[in-house]
Amino acid sequence: MSGLPDHPVRPADVAEQGIEVRAESPTDITATVDGNPVPVSVNDEGAVLRPGELSEGEHRLRVELRSGSLPWNRTLQRDFTVDATAPELETPDSVTGESFSAPVTVEGRARGADWIEVAGQRVSPDESGRFSRELDDPPATVTVTAGDRAGNSSSAEVRVEMDHPGMRAVHMSGMAWASDQLREPVLRMAREGRIDTVELDLKDESGEVQYDSGVPLAERIGADKGYFDARKTVEQLHDLGVRVVGRLVAFKDPVLAEASWKSGHRERVVQTPGGGPYNGGYGDYSFTNFANPVVRDYNVDIAEEAARLGFDDILYDYVRRPDGDIDSMRFTGLDSTPSESIAGFLQQTRDRLRGHDTLLGASVFGITVNRPESVGQNIPRIASYVDYVAPMIYPSHWGAGEYDVADPNNEPYKIVNRSLRDWQRAVEGTGAEVIPWLQDFSLGVHYGPDKVRAQIEATRANGIDSFLLWSPSCRYTAEALTATP
Template identity: 80%
Template sequence: MVDPTPDENDNIDTTDERQGDQHDSARHRGRSSWTRILLSAAGILLVVGGIWVGYLMTEQRPTVVGLPEHAVTPSKVADGAVRVRAESPDGITASIDGEPVPVRVRGGEAVLRPGELEEGEHDLRVELKSGSLPWPQSLERRFEVDSTAPEVKTPETVRAESFSAPVTVQGTAEGAAQVDVSGRRVDPDGSGKFSAKLSDPPATVTVTASDRAGNTTSSEVRVEVDHPGMRAVHMSGMAWSSAQLREPVLRMARNGKIDTVQLDIKDESGEVQYDSGVPLAERIGADKGYYDAKKAVEQLHGLGVRVVGRLVAFKDPVLAEAAWKSGNRQQVVQTGTGGPYNGGYGDYSFTNFADPVVRDYNIDIAVEAAELGFDDVLYDYVRRPDGDLGSMSFAGLNTTPSESIAEFLQQTRDRLRSHGTFLGASVFGITVNRPESVGQNIPKMASYVDYVAPMIYPSHWGSGEYGVADPNNEPYKIVNRSLREWQRTVEGTGSEVIPWLQDFSLGVEYGPDKVGAQIEATKANGINSFLLWSPSCQYTEEALTASP
């Protein structure tokens, strides 16, 4: 049998199958391309969307500044220290502990002003409404408010061997992160104790302790140097220029009966007794040049004698008249109606202790005296006029007269300390228990001077003071009893008492017995120092004994 010949149609069917396979393959390739295109497009959209969402989530999210990790003070939060930064701060709202907080937009920031917050922990929530998202951006912060300042304990005074000797200031500052002692940072230990050695201490060391929140507490420590003491006599500038009056004083010094001479720098007439270089003294004609201050100091130092410069502060007719006539009436004590206060002293008699120019003028003269070699500056008339306080006016006074005068003494002491010069203040005897009589509060003043010099002249006490019937005739009793109170009054201030004693006759004749009785009464109170006052600058040498 012969195999059948292949049919033509068989060939056609085979070709169709091949063509069909080719078409299926083409269709498959087309579907794959579209899939790839769609997948690529979806990927791009996801990336773009992710970038867009990421942009919105990061760039638009608000951030808070002004809230450190540690606690903050109530005042810092209340004063607008807490701020919120965002691209569009106008849409920011805030709440603390669920209560809305006023928000003010300033300089591209939203400033929060919640007012004073109580001490303790608080919750802050900030929201920023966005037009690009259906929900607001928000953040939450927990923070702590601390209003408790560190507790600082320091001694009131520390003693130094001399003005140039180092001192160590110690204390405790409970709750403090750091302590500043006169500009020097000191880190307290775990119990709050600190110690700082100062090689060149000022008259008053300020100790400031601060915690991490910013609460601070300050304390002042006075650096005290023991005064060497004095047995002194007063000499005006004119008296020192007179050989007749000067030589007896030099003789007493050579014989060891006195160890100090007090020379006037500026007296109650307002005249500077030597040729001063202080510009204001020259401008108003106050410097008179009655004696050569530098030469006098050198001469006395050559004898081993200390020199105290007496500086009358606020009874100053020269400055007062010059100030009034030049239109600077605020420098003068005035009446309630605006005229110059007289009070029995004469017009233009008292300058205003609260005025900065008046203060600087006196301090400049004190510093000049220190530079000339004076060992002490002893203020006199460092007070207001006596009389009814209601009849006087002090321009610029924003506290009591006694507080203002004590502040003036502190300013002077700070300036003199670098020159190694002691500071004293002559005061009325009655001010020991009548502090507001002339604006001399003794404990306040004593805190800022090395010694107070009460004028306890027996002739100046009234009958019956301290139980003494006739003080002028009983100098021992009145000096002894008044000094007891003076010693008690300055106790704890770091100041000493060096009294002015009377070597003149006023109603009762004073000679060696009565002058000597005052010196003995002073010694009975443990005080071996005194200043003798004689308006004539002539002294009872017989009342003085040579030092052993």
């Protein structure tokens, strides 16, 4: 008799494959499992028994074979075990390294496992199922799989993270950085210790690539403007001990959208249900299709080029669908929800950046913390694939009564303090940090040092020592920032 191994088998394997019995010229075979008759299909080499899907535990197979040349039956009996329980796998959600290329150790426990793989390589557990493996050059996510001899398996993913060093940053466009009048005050703040990070546009809302890029598609569509020398700028700031973050506006890209539409690649553009370019108040060729592989690769190529040039972080903006009624939009090739597709794009970027020791962040709408489908930004999902989320919680952008704050624009401490509590809860367990965008501009209410400082104090009240200041004019209130030696 064959077809039953000397180890436990899975119920599905028995049900789908049956149990083979080999015999010479059988004329009649009958079988039972635990005393119950089993259907038998006879063939030239023997028979296949089909007992169906058996319950987990011990079973007894009894087979009787009758040959025409013998006056008696031959009885075969075999005890076997059915096992439907996968190993119980315990791993941490994440491990932290000194850098993304530094070795990390992944440890865990797998009860009931006969074999364990960590990042595709077998490891030997001890008697209690505990295992450990050091990875010299870990991927962004380490897959751990544990299996038994029956074929049951469990798997888990362990994120490889690095603690963000923190930032006190200001935003600068490429053209602003090229202006002595706007650049020098920022450098002065850096020398005085008021800021430790400068965030520079790589590609902005206009779709223009601000630095001297060599990405082929940027050159072909005329997006490459070269307002500043990226390598020289990074070296200058690093020499001052200042980190450099590259802001990359992802899917609001009129240059790529118009070039794609006019060259016949309309699938790269967000469309109306009727097949026209989606406007939604942004302009006919404003939003590219986040589900399109060419659009995704274009942005990731820029991000990776910036990483090679020495940028410490890549911070995506407009990593979302257009706001508005989703039924008025069509995304060619989308096979999931917008939020799932956008999170997948961030995962794609993260995997490309890790080899450069470059951190990844995502700027997100302040309201998405509790309205995830408003623009396709599911915060816990996004946070699983970035090192930090940067919510835009500008007081002027909140409506009256949000978080029980009567006039958010006039009460910056209250609205920042209360909204950040939700943000901290939203990323809990993901490994991502919250680094908010704060307001250093006047919109309806004058913002001077007191109101800018109030936002920073509210951020620190939530245990967050990092922030990014936004000013459309790229002029900043130095007096609101504390100078450090």
